[in-house]
Amino acid sequence: xxxxxENISKSYPKTLAVSDISFEVKEGELFGLIGPDGAGKxxxxxxxxxxxxxxxxxxxxxxxxxxxxxxxxRKNIGYMPGKFSLYQDLTIxxxxxxxxxxxxxxxEENYDLIKEIYIQIEPFKNRRAGALSGGMKQKLALCCALIxxxxxxxxxxxxxxxxxxxxxxxxxxxxxxxxxxxxxxxSTPYMDEAALCDRIALIQKxxxxxxxxxxxxxxxxxxxxxxxxxxxxxxxxxxxxxxxxHYSAFAFGEHVHYIxxxxxxxxxxxxxxxxxxxxxxxxxxxxxTSIEDVFMDFTMLNQ
Amino acid sequence: MLPILFVxxxxxxxxxxxxxxxxxxxxxxxxxxxxxxTASRELISKFQASDYFIGFENFSSKKEANLQMQKGxxxxxxxxxxxxxxxxxxxxxxxxxxxxxxxxxxxxGVENVYILQIINSFNQxxxxxxxxxxxxxxxxxxxxxxxxxxxxxxxxxxxxxxxxGILVLLVTMITLFLSSMNIVREKEIGTLEQINVTPIxxxxxxxxxxxxxxxxxxxxxxIGLTIAKIVFDIPVLGNVGLIYFFTSxxxxxxxxIGLFISNYTETQQQAMFIAWxxxxxxxxxxxxxxxxESMPDWAQKITLFNPIRYxxxxxxxxMLKGARISDIAEPFCIITFYAVIIxxxxxWSYKKTN
Numbered sequence: 001x002x003x004x005x006e007n008i009s010k011s012y013p014k015t016l017a018v019s020d021i022s023f024e025v026k027e028g029e030l031f032g033l034i035g036p037d038g039a040g041k042x043x044x045x046x047x048x049x050x051x052x053x054x055x056x057x058x059x060x061x062x063x064x065x066x067x068x069x070x071x072x073x074r075k076n077i078g079y080m081p082g083k084f085s086l087y088q089d090l091t092i093x094x095x096x097x098x099x100x101x102x103x104x105x106x107x108e109e110n111y112d113l114i115k116e117i118y119i120q121i122e123p124f125k126n127r128r129a130g131a132l133s134g135g136m137k138q139k140l141a142l143c144c145a146l147i148x149x150x151x152x153x154x155x156x157x158x159x160x161x162x163x164x165x166x167x168x169x170x171x172x173x174x175x176x177x178x179x180x181x182x183x184x185x186x187s188t189p190y191m192d193e194a195a196l197c198d199r200i201a202l203i204q205k206x207x208x209x210x211x212x213x214x215x216x217x218x219x220x221x222x223x224x225x226x227x228x229x230x231x232x233x234x235x236x237x238x239x240x241x242x243x244x245x246h247y248s249a250f251a252f253g254e255h256v257h258y259i260x261x262x263x264x265x266x267x268x269x270x271x272x273x274x275x276x277x278x279x280x281x282x283x284x285x286x287x288x289t290s291i292e293d294v295f296m297d298f299t300m301l302n303q
Numbered sequence: 304m305l306p307i308l309f310v311x312x313x314x315x316x317x318x319x320x321x322x323x324x325x326x327x328x329x330x331x332x333x334x335x336x337x338x339x340x341t342a343s344r345e346l347i348s349k350f351q352a353s354d355y356f357i358g359f360e361n362f363s364s365k366k367e368a369n370l371q372m373q374k375g376x377x378x379x380x381x382x383x384x385x386x387x388x389x390x391x392x393x394x395x396x397x398x399x400x401x402x403x404x405x406x407x408x409x410x411x412g413v414e415n416v417y418i419l420q421i422i423n424s425f426n427q428x429x430x431x432x433x434x435x436x437x438x439x440x441x442x443x444x445x446x447x448x449x450x451x452x453x454x455x456x457x458x459x460x461x462x463x464x465x466x467x468g469i470l471v472l473l474v475t476m477i478t479l480f481l482s483s484m485n486i487v488r489e490k491e492i493g494t495l496e497q498i499n500v501t502p503i504x505x506x507x508x509x510x511x512x513x514x515x516x517x518x519x520x521x522x523x524x525x526i527g528l529t530i531a532k533i534v535f536d537i538p539v540l541g542n543v544g545l546i547y548f549f550t551s552x553x554x555x556x557x558x559x560i561g562l563f564i565s566n567y568t569e570t571q572q573q574a575m576f577i578a579w580x581x582x583x584x585x586x587x588x589x590x591x592x593x594x595x596e597s598m599p600d601w602a603q604k605i606t607l608f609n610p611i612r613y614x615x616x617x618x619x620x621x622m623l624k625g626a627r628i629s630d631i632a633e634p635f636c637i638i639t640f641y642a643v644i645i646x647x648x649x650x651w652s653y654k655k656t657n
Contacts, residue, residue: 049500050500051496075502079500081497085492085497086494099501102501103501103502
């Protein structure tokens with residue numbers, strides 16, 4: 001096991017950040033922590049990267065205890081905090097050399113590992129980190145986290161505030177790193193990125209709702225989801241929530257995703273109801289289940 | 304930033320050393336001469352001959368002069384009464400009225416002394432000139448003249464006292480502010496989080512952060528001493544190496560305080576505020592501007608905790624009196640003790656808060 005978390009709890013003076021969490025990450029796995037802001041993802045990361053002490057529970061990283069062997073762990077992990085935290089007034093090369101030196105290595109020694117990423121930012125290598133674009137900053141941060149050839153990579157919301165193209169590129173980079181044998185623990189608030197992980201943990205309010213592969217999570221979901229569209233979307237949500245047998249209704253892109261309590265639900269009856277509510281251009285169809293649907297459902301149950 | 308770091312202390316030393324002076328000069332003098340005699344004119348010309356007085360406005364009435372005092376246009380009013388000369392010759396005594404603006408009590412006291420000295424010398428002259436030949440049995444008073452000898456600063460030059468003190472201030476201020484804001488800055492930007500997950504040891508990090516300021520402090524001291532010698536011609540009687548030796552330990556105290564502040568603040572703004580708070584107390588209780596001996600007893604005890612106090616004391620002793628290591632051994636031991644204590648506390652709190 002690369003990462004093992006057992007009954008970890010942590011609370012801050014006024015809030016409970018993480019409550020009784022347990023999970024495991026296998027070696028070479030790309031594991032995703034999926035949850036909204038304030039779910040406790042960053043707290044969990046900080047505990048695992050040995051910068052924060054948990055109130056209760058045990059955790060090991062690369063087989064080392066996060067409390068006793070914290071010094072050894074720090075040599076074996078790469079951590080990329082959610083907030084860009086490299087030296088803004090150093091250039092790209094200076095930042096890389098600085099972190100390489102701290103880890104007792106050199107840029108040349110592990111150049112193979114970061115080569116693919118570094119090439120993309122190399123043209124700007126004499127530019128100060130503070131003057132880089134969001135996507136480039138993130139690539140530099142990844143390079144710095146990889147400079148000492150870590151066994152495990154911790155990425156806390158690496159794609160927040162990054163454009164869609166860079167996000168896609170970034171995930172491709174992660175996939176390639178995974179092939180090189182690096183275990184990756186990544187957190188993200190974006191549900192579409194969840195599908196790219198080997199396994200995910202849905203986390204909310206400091207608790208894990210479900211752990212499984214994205215495919216299983218979707219395929220094990222037994223409710224049928226209908227996508228509904230009419231001219232007035234806002235009124236549609238309100239009306240769907242008034243429908244007697246409704247289970248849930250929430251906006252999903254240009255549609256509204258609707259789940260009925262009744263297994264033998266008949267869409268034509270819903271259409272009739274919506275017509276009575278003076279909706280026009282009504283379109284009802286079965287939707288493909290996505291992680292987001294499952295997450296929304298779990299969230300609702302949890303509340 | 305770097306040019307500012309060096310230009311600023313240079314300018315401060317040049318400007319403050321000239322401005323921060325307790326010498327009372329340019330006293331605006333005005334008078335009301337009701338007598339208009341030779342004697343009264345002679346008295347006024349005595350004041351005019353002095354370097355300390357300026358203005359010499361003549362008012363026709365006390366009321367008018369008082370109005371000017373109210374407006375802040377004059378500092379001293381001398382009123383010479385009617386029949387000043389006649390009374391002086393006839394009765395061998397007369398009165399003078401002097402009004403001094405005493406908003407600044409200390410300055411008023413000094414002004415009073417200047418005025419009395421001038422009147423005294425006028426008095427003696429009058430005695431010798433006027434009375435001797437008129438009064439056959441006049442016995443001149445015994446001539447006891449005191450000639451003061453001012454040690455260590457025989458021209459009573461204020462700059463000699465102030466320049467070393469202001470130099471202490473600059474060295475302390477720059478190193479304290481920069482060091483207290485430095486680690487907080489890492490906290491604020493988030494780089495501390497990244498550093499914390501690296502195998503780098505806490506003491507390595509702290510030394511790495513504070514060492515440049517230690518060097519900077521010594522560098523500013525060097526610049527300051529050079530300016531003191533070249534521009535102000537301050538004598539350096541003692542061993543300069545002794546000043547450096549003391550400063551190198553003293554800077555550890557200042558950097559320790561800076562680190563301590565860093566640990567308990569979250570933003571540079573908070574750090575700046577707290578550093579200022581301590582700095583103001585340190586400066587005003589250092590004996591730099593006001594002598595410690597004239598503070599109340601409890602305040603004198605507080606100054607014992609003030610590192611600047613010891614530095615001011617030592618730099619003056621070494622530069623102006625040529626003190627040797629044995630002379631400054633006591634303050635030196637105290638500052639070494641503080642350096643150990645504060646750095647112990649700072650590192651302990653750094654571990655605790657992170």
